[in-house]
Amino acid sequence: MIDKFNRKIEYVRISLTDKCNFRCNYCMNENVEFMQDDELLTLEELKTLIKVLKDLNIKKYD
Ligand code: SF4
Numbered sequence: 001m002i003d004k005f006n007r008k009i010e011y012v013r014i015s016l017t018d019k020c021n022f023r024c025n026y027c028m029n030e031n032v033e034f035m036q037d038d039e040l041l042t043l044e045e046l047k048t049l050i051k052v053l054k055d056l057n058i059k060k061y062d
Contacts, residue, residue: 001056011060012053014046 001009018035020028041049050061 001058010058012058013062014049016040
């Protein structure tokens, strides 16, 4: 995949939840409001996302 800055993208990181307990301040402020479970991607949606990314030649996932 080529992004709008013409960089070749072959790696993505997918967050499965927003409830990370490290609380790095550049990512989460003190008053962060977590998403409801029904707002997170389902397993089927994750499978679809990964298939699309694979079709875009993404080779590595974290
Ligand atoms: S940046 Fe920090 S708080 Fe945000 S997801 Fe990563 S480890 Fe968790």
